[in-house]
Amino acid sequence: MQHEPAERRDGTDPASRFSSEELTRFERDGFLVVRGLASKPFVQHLLEITHAGLVSHMPPVEYEADLQYPGAPASREQVGGQTIRRLKHAQGRTPALTEWLASSPVLGRLQQLLGPRVIMPLAHHNCIMTKQPRYSSETGWHQDIRYWSFARPDLISVWLALGEEYPENGGLFVIPGTHRGELEAERLDGQLFLRTDLPQNKPLIDNRQPVRLSAGDVLFFHARTFHAAGRNQTGESKYSAVFTFRAEDNPPRAGSRSAVMPELLLTPGRE
Numbered sequence: 260m261q262h263e264p265a266e267r268r269d270g271t272d273p274a275s276r277f278s279s280e281e282l283t284r285f286e287r288d289g290f291l292v293v294r295g296l297a298s299k300p301f302v303q304h305l306l307e308i309t310h311a312g313l314v315s316h317m318p319p320v321e322y323e324a325d326l327q328y329p330g331a332p333a334s335r336e337q338v339g340g341q342t343i344r345r346l347k348h349a350q351g352r353t354p355a356l357t358e359w360l361a362s363s364p365v366l367g368r369l370q371q372l373l374g375p376r377v378i379m380p381l382a383h384h385n386c387i388m389t390k391q392p393r394y395s396s397e398t399g400w401h402q403d404i405r406y407w408s409f410a411r412p413d414l415i416s417v418w419l420a421l422g423e424e425y426p427e428n429g430g431l432f433v434i435p436g437t438h439r440g441e442l443e444a445e446r447l448d449g450q451l452f453l454r455t456d457l458p459q460n461k462p463l464i465d466n467r468q469p470v471r472l473s474a475g476d477v478l479f480f481h482a483r484t485f486h487a488a489g490r491n492q493t494g495e496s497k498y499s500a501v502f503t504f505r506a507e508d509n510p511p512r513a514g515s516r517s518a519v520m521p522e523l524l525l526t527p528g529r530e
């Protein structure tokens with residue numbers, strides 16, 4: 260599939276790299292949205308893969324009931340218990356995904372953030388996230404790195420919206436600058452979610468920003484950036500493809516969950 264430049268809505272050129280102003284913002288905030296980084300046919304293709312995976316429950320999948328986040332059905336056997344949260348191993352579901360990730364608008368930007376050799380661990384993210392209307396759950400404030408294990412926490416994730424994303428349909432919120440600070444352990448709960456009951460966490464949470472995306476838009480975010488999302492309160496499912504990347508000199512720790520799956524070295528693809 261050719262990755263033609265997507266339609267431009269904001270005057271940016273999706274074929275270009277981050278500008279130096281964007282790089283400064285990413286460094287400051289720990290996230291950045293690039294509009295129109297995936298073409299309509301590619302998004303459509305991913306939606307077809309997603310629907311096929313959801314209908315057939317093509318493994319591996321994660322059910323809302325498995326995580327027990329607020330709002331999730333209590334078990335897979337209950338009403339709504341078969342609601343899929345994530346279609347895992349997304350990269351293996353269609354070759355078009357690797358092609359897109361290796362296309363210069365995506366890989367070029369990752370190289371700016373991570374250096375010339377960009378490696379994609381298949382153990383983390385590597386999924387189509389789904390947020391389905393009736394049985395979706397709420398994801399508390401967390402850093403993705405919390406259960407990952409690498410030499411350094413500096414991984415960068417790519418969140419590709421396959422449709423509109425906004426707070427009411429379970430779109431993400433991020434807290435700018437949280438990839439840089441250290442929080443005392445007592446400000447997090449046992450699952451390493453930011454405790455919302457603590458007054459000292461309030462200023463941080465009050466500083467949250469919604470991430471509003473349209474199909475083809477990409478959120479780049481640091482693995483230490485705190486983010487959260489609510490339930491989907493609309494009648495339509497929300498889908499996003501999510502992957503994470505590391506620099507060559509930031510390997511997974513031997514024996515950790517981060518080291519159990521193979522990784523891909525992304526090399527520039529066909530333009």
Ligand SMILES: O=C(O)CCC(=O)C(=O)O
Nearest residue numbers: 388397398403486487488
């Ligand atoms: O869509 C959501 O609920 C957020 C998912 C998320 O942040 C995660 O699984 O790391």
